[in-house]
Amino acid sequence: MNGAWDVALRLVVVFVVFLTFPLIVGQTEHKVMAHMQGRLGPMYAGGFHGWAQLIADGVKFAQKEDVVPAGADRRVFQLAPAVALLPYLLVLLAIPIGPSEGAVGQVLDAGVFFVLAVMGVGVLGSLMAGWASANKFSLLGGLRTAAQLLAYELPMLLAAASVAMAAGTVSLPGIVHAFHWWWLPWQIVGAIVFFVAGLAELQRPPFDMPVADSEIIFGAYTEYTGLRFALFLLAEYAGIVVLCGLTTVLFLGGWHGPWGHDGLGWLWTLLKTAILAFLVIWLRVTYPRLREDQLQKLSWTLLVPLSLAQIALTGIVKVVIS
Amino acid sequence: MTLAAATVTASGTPGFLSPTGVEIAFLLVGLVTLGAALITVTTRQLVHAALWLVVALGGLAVEYLLLTAEFIAWVQVLIYVGSVVVLLLFGLMLTRAPIGRSPDADSGNRWAALTVAVAAAVALVWVVVDAFRTTWIDLGGPAAGTTEVTGASLFRHWVLPFEALSVLLLAALVGAIVLSRKAKADAGPAVPGKEGVR
Numbered sequence: 001m002n003g004a005w006d007v008a009l010r011l012v013v014v015f016v017v018f019l020t021f022p023l024i025v026g027q028t029e030h031k032v033m034a035h036m037q038g039r040l041g042p043m044y045a046g047g048f049h050g051w052a053q054l055i056a057d058g059v060k061f062a063q064k065e066d067v068v069p070a071g072a073d074r075r076v077f078q079l080a081p082a083v084a085l086l087p088y089l090l091v092l093l094a095i096p097i098g099p100s101e102g103a104v105g106q107v108l109d110a111g112v113f114f115v116l117a118v119m120g121v122g123v124l125g126s127l128m129a130g131w132a133s134a135n136k137f138s139l140l141g142g143l144r145t146a147a148q149l150l151a152y153e154l155p156m157l158l159a160a161a162s163v164a165m166a167a168g169t170v171s172l173p174g175i176v177h178a179f180h181w182w183w184l185p186w187q188i189v190g191a192i193v194f195f196v197a198g199l200a201e202l203q204r205p206p207f208d209m210p211v212a213d214s215e216i217i218f219g220a221y222t223e224y225t226g227l228r229f230a231l232f233l234l235a236e237y238a239g240i241v242v243l244c245g246l247t248t249v250l251f252l253g254g255w256h257g258p259w260g261h262d263g264l265g266w267l268w269t270l271l272k273t274a275i276l277a278f279l280v281i282w283l284r285v286t287y288p289r290l291r292e293d294q295l296q297k298l299s300w301t302l303l304v305p306l307s308l309a310q311i312a313l314t315g316i317v318k319v320v321i322s
Numbered sequence: 323m324t325l326a327a328a329t330v331t332a333s334g335t336p337g338f339l340s341p342t343g344v345e346i347a348f349l350l351v352g353l354v355t356l357g358a359a360l361i362t363v364t365t366r367q368l369v370h371a372a373l374w375l376v377v378a379l380g381g382l383a384v385e386y387l388l389l390t391a392e393f394i395a396w397v398q399v400l401i402y403v404g405s406v407v408v409l410l411l412f413g414l415m416l417t418r419a420p421i422g423r424s425p426d427a428d429s430g431n432r433w434a435a436l437t438v439a440v441a442a443a444v445a446l447v448w449v450v451v452d453a454f455r456t457t458w459i460d461l462g463g464p465a466a467g468t469t470e471v472t473g474a475s476l477f478r479h480w481v482l483p484f485e486a487l488s489v490l491l492l493a494a495l496v497g498a499i500v501l502s503r504k505a506k507a508d509a510g511p512a513v514p515g516k517e518g519v520r
Contacts, residue, residue, distance in 0.1 A: 071421065073421045076370075076373065108392070110392050113469075117397070117404055120400060120403070121404060124407070127415075128373070131369055139419075142415055146408050150408065
């Protein structure tokens, strides 16, 4: 009975995190973007600096009519948002935020493989949406999504493999336990490759060619309205939380910090994740969108060689110090 | 291979008549996988076939999980669901992926295909049943399919076949590159403005 309660409690906590953190990132994005662009952002909803804007948005989305285009493949069209969103919920289960047993939803033996595998499944949602909408812009968006995934999955995997080699384990808590501060300069190239490839997989600017609004409306999500559209947006922000959390755990040492080791490690994890999320927003405001050929070129001619070089470096250092 | 090493030979002889929860789950997931695979090859809607393939491959991953082979399960999801099916969908969308039935999505070779499929299935089932006839996985003991066990067995006992397979895959890769470059050289001048794109 105790075990069942424990599992239920963990699931509830992960679910609450899944529902709140993406909204916090979204609200931060509103505000940070506004201030970087010299404007105020949402100021009215809720009274204090528009804190309730996203709740208002949610109510608006829930009120909208749920339209399925006449020519669409109904079932695939309706299933796609769930396929896009659920993988991120599963990934959140495996990300540890603190050193103790209770600070991770579920300890997995092959955690790195689990998170990367399940994150890749999320992209199937965009592909299904793009195909089932019966709209040429959606299909183009789906095609670009697939091309982008194929290009950026490889460097992301190689970068994660490098840090798994360094730690000698593929379990996420195991990797953080093995972390030392000098891993930071050692794995810095892998960290950058992982983060950039992750951004591309989430289709965040400057890698938002699949949803480029000035040429293909909104890519695979063009035909979506109401709650289903909101679910796709939620998937994007949940993806930011997952990517930042994973980069923190794999490359930035998770709960390790200069001080506060006893019981406050989870604060370090959250702080690092928040800083990375800020970076994601910052990049969106700063950089123009990459063209499709530039996107592919960046991955195949820069990120893949860099990640291979990182693996070689990791192997050499590992042999030297052991 | 790892399975045989880490399983216990039946001394307490678990029976077939009182199945445990895991065995029932294994059977049900197996039925779902088989059903999805059958729909994959019989449906007339091309993209639906690819999506049912996702269900079949995912079901297979769940079966691996139930056999405690966690590492293999996640690799299955990563490679097949995450990459191969995405590549398949990409190819379909790039060429043609009509919504609704495509009447020409059928082949006169279906009896030959069925024969090959049944023969392959019989051979595989026979080999597996013959090899693992009385071995049972001890679910209470240390997991038999962890990354560590898989890695050790792959790189200690089976390193030569592993390397031979790598060379085979490399040869296939080089072959694919050679073929694609040759095709491009034939149709070279037919693509004007290629350099201007860069």
